[in-house]
Amino acid sequence: MTNTSLIILxxxxxxxxxxxxxxxxxAKRHKEVYRAKSxxxxxxxxLPSVALAFLFILLPILYSLGYAFTDYYLLxxxxxGFVFLDNFAELFKEISEKGMLYNAIxxxxxxxxxxxxxxIGLALLLALFVNRPCFGxxxxxxxxxxxxxxxxxxxxxxxxQILAPGEGGLLNAMLGMFGVxxxxxxxxxxxxxxxxxxxxxxxxCGYQMLIFLSGLSNIRKxxxxxxxxxxxxxxxxxxxxxxVGLRSTFVYILITVFIGACRILTQxxxxxxxxxHTVTLSYYMYNLxxxxxxxxESSAVALLMTIFIGGVTLIQRRMFREK
Amino acid sequence: xxxxxxxxxxxxxxxxxxxxxxxxxxxxxxxxxxxIFILPILYMLATSTKSESAYAESVGTLSMFLPDFANLGxxxxxxxxxxxxxxxxxxxxxxxIYAAIVIxxxxxxxGLAGYAMAKLTFPGKKLLSFMIIFLIVVPVxxxxxxxxxxxxxxxxxxxxxxxxxxxxxxxxxxxxxxLFMQFFQNxxxxxxxxxxxxxxxxLDVFFKVIMPLSKPxxxxxxxxxxxxxxxxxxWPSMILPAxxxxxxxxxxxxxxxxxxxxxxxxxTGEIMAxxxxxxxxxxxxxxxxxxxxxxxxxxxGLKM
Numbered sequence: 083m084t085n086t087s088l089i090i091l092x093x094x095x096x097x098x099x100x101x102x103x104x105x106x107x108x109a110k111r112h113k114e115v116y117r118a119k120s121x122x123x124x125x126x127x128x129l130p131s132v133a134l135a136f137l138f139i140l141l142p143i144l145y146s147l148g149y150a151f152t153d154y155y156l157l158x159x160x161x162x163g164f165v166f167l168d169n170f171a172e173l174f175k176e177i178s179e180k181g182m183l184y185n186a187i188x189x190x191x192x193x194x195x196x197x198x199x200x201x202i203g204l205a206l207l208l209a210l211f212v213n214r215p216c217f218g219x220x221x222x223x224x225x226x227x228x229x230x231x232x233x234x235x236x237x238x239x240x241x242x243q244i245l246a247p248g249e250g251g252l253l254n255a256m257l258g259m260f261g262v263x264x265x266x267x268x269x270x271x272x273x274x275x276x277x278x279x280x281x282x283x284x285x286x287c288g289y290q291m292l293i294f295l296s297g298l299s300n301i302r303k304x305x306x307x308x309x310x311x312x313x314x315x316x317x318x319x320x321x322x323x324x325x326v327g328l329r330s331t332f333v334y335i336l337i338t339v340f341i342g343a344c345r346i347l348t349q350x351x352x353x354x355x356x357x358x359h360t361v362t363l364s365y366y367m368y369n370l371x372x373x374x375x376x377x378x379e380s381s382a383v384a385l386l387m388t389i390f391i392g393g394v395t396l397i398q399r400r401m402f403r404e405k
Numbered sequence: 406x407x408x409x410x411x412x413x414x415x416x417x418x419x420x421x422x423x424x425x426x427x428x429x430x431x432x433x434x435x436x437x438x439x440x441i442f443i444l445p446i447l448y449m450l451a452t453s454t455k456s457e458s459a460y461a462e463s464v465g466t467l468s469m470f471l472p473d474f475a476n477l478g479x480x481x482x483x484x485x486x487x488x489x490x491x492x493x494x495x496x497x498x499x500x501x502i503y504a505a506i507v508i509x510x511x512x513x514x515x516g517l518a519g520y521a522m523a524k525l526t527f528p529g530k531k532l533l534s535f536m537i538i539f540l541i542v543v544p545v546x547x548x549x550x551x552x553x554x555x556x557x558x559x560x561x562x563x564x565x566x567x568x569x570x571x572x573x574x575x576x577x578x579x580x581x582x583x584l585f586m587q588f589f590q591n592x593x594x595x596x597x598x599x600x601x602x603x604x605x606x607x608l609d610v611f612f613k614v615i616m617p618l619s620k621p622x623x624x625x626x627x628x629x630x631x632x633x634x635x636x637x638x639x640w641p642s643m644i645l646p647a648x649x650x651x652x653x654x655x656x657x658x659x660x661x662x663x664x665x666x667x668x669x670x671x672x673t674g675e676i677m678a679x680x681x682x683x684x685x686x687x688x689x690x691x692x693x694x695x696x697x698x699x700x701x702x703x704x705x706g707l708k709m
Contacts (some may be wrong), residue, residue: 132533138552288442
């Protein structure tokens with residue numbers, strides 16, 4: 083592995099030198115002036131970040147790509163063999179046999195499909211709700227934002243307690259007041275993912291609300307007056323002024339929430355453990371690579387996931403591109 | 406006046422009664438929504454003050470959300486016990502130390518890089534700016550397993566060295582380089598030129614001219630670094646050895662929560678107290694640095 087890293091480092095330095103020479107050669111054409119002293123200072127300033135980025139960002143990405151085609155087992159780093167597409171064949175076999183990976187995909191898709199509209203819709207509604215100058219709205223804003231402040235892992239622990247089975251859980255106790263019998267929310271395959279979706283939206287939507295609010299504050303007030311003069315009602319105003327003004331904010335939020343949702347790991351990991359009805363793709367990947375130490379196959383999952391997330395992000399961007 | 410009334414969209418001022426009704430509805434809806442968001446947190450705060458028997462008694466009644474008024478004298482017993490018996494203050498201190506080192510390194514390393522990219526010309530710049538854009542887009546979290554094996558091989562198996570494995574990967578952030586770059590590009594050249602006339606070299610310019618002008622971005626980066634380090638539990642749990650004997654554990658607080666939660670005989674009140682303690686620093690950060698967090702939205706994402 084050390085040797086491979088050195089080879090990659092060599093290639094990287096060669097590529098950099100190549101670009102540098104190209105820049106120097108075309109300097110005159112682009113009317114750039116390179117001074118030796120200033121260039122050396124720049125290199126020295128960039129050295130620490132380039133070194134760290136190479137080690138901790140670029141190398142892992144490249145290795146993740148490479149390992150996907152090997153049978154790397156974490157405890158035997160010296161016996162890596164190239165297996166071509168075997169890992170992917172293994173993964174597809176597991177999907178077709180409805181194994182753990184199949185569950186992971188289903189659960190992740192359920193989570194993304196549930197949480198993205200819920201969280202963004204809630205965030206937008208709350209932002210519109212508190213976006214008026216009065217004393218109460220400030221207090222409401224603080225309340226809506228409060229769950230963001232307690233972090234995701236604290237949220238997971240807190241909700242584990244709230245959703246606890248039997249009479250001791252908060253939710254069961256509250257429903258008990260209305261005569262509903264207690265329910266084991268996180269162990270029941272039908273309610274576990276919906277609960278995780280709701281608590282995730284509860285925890286996260288305050289953050290997107292603030293981003294929507296900063297987007298709302300950038301919409302010019304006179305546009306509303308102009309719309310009113312043109313005879314627009316509330317809905318028209320929302321659709322033609324607010325929504326148009328929030329478009330770029332919305333795309334940004336859609337992409338970040340989508341990517342975040344695809345990566346979901348904390349909630350199932352801390353609340354239920356490795357169970358077939360709550361396992362997600364990230365959790366499957368982590369379990370395979372870290373707990374079971376099959377880095378090769380785990381990297382294959384990572385590669386598929388990266389391609390999927392990147393692809394959908396590109397589509398979203400294209401769909402909502404500014405016209 | 407009549408002319409205005411004949412315009413299609415003119416609405417006469419709403420009557421005071423109608424307006425009041427609307428206000429009342431607004432507040433009722435607001436309070437209900439707020440309760441949904443705040444009740445679980447009230448439950449956490451209230452339970453953290455209760456002994457196990459008081460908690461068992463309160464379940465199923467409204468006093469689940471209220472502190473134990475009968476025994477206010479022992480309201481902080483759970484806090485005392487998690488702080489003294491379960492050493493949560495040590496984990497919190499670990500987290501603070503990690504965060505402090507990461508903030509300093511992160512600002513220094515990424516700030517210098519951002520400055521070089523924004524203000525200096527050198528051969529090879531195009532490759533680096535292309536890589537910055539590329540690495541921002543690629544989702545990094547999927548490569549956590551290779552990162553783990555790289556760091557493990559780099560550091561060997563020495564436990565003391567694993568602290569470096571927590572800090573160094575957090576010290577580099579392509580996104581922060583990008584943030585610094587954007588900010589520095591908007592600082593007028595005249596400031597630097599004036600300093601250079603006085604014989605300052607590039608490093609002098611960076612530390613004495615650029616840094617003091619960049620307080621808002623420094624604060625934003627520092628705040629997000631702190632929140633990031635404080636809330637991270639997965640990476641430290643992979644790279645740091647678990648606390649076993651009586652020696653000082655290296656775990657940060659969020660990772661330690663997993664261990665604390667599974668201590669035998671811990672009460673619900675004590676778990677809640679440790680959750681509250683974990684949340685306080687982030688709460689203080691958000692209150693103190695609101696301005697910079699909102700600025701972070703403005704400068705970062707929305708220009709994507």
